[in-house]
Amino acid sequence: MKRRPKLKINLQDLQGLWTNDQGQQIRVEGELCCFAGGEPVTITQDPNTGNYAVPGWQLLQDSSTLGNIVWQVGVSVVVVACV
Secondary structure, eight states, X not given: OOOOOOOSXXXXXXXXXXXXXXXXXXXXXXXXXXXXXXXXXXXXXXXXXXXXXXXXXXXXXXXXXXXXXEEEETTEEEEEEEO
């Protein structure tokens, strides 16, 4: 079995209230993520890399810290900061 690299950011680190660089609030509770008061979406984990994603967005482990989570969609990057 192929070993995954150790993750800098895990699901527990994502819990709570965040604000993205557009000023929108994001709430993470368990495996659910709610963007700007919209319908919650499920946070999934890639079985090969262990990395996290929500529909259309991939968490960038190498660019993220515990206080600033970096998400990417296509070529766009959004920084989400802990409130």
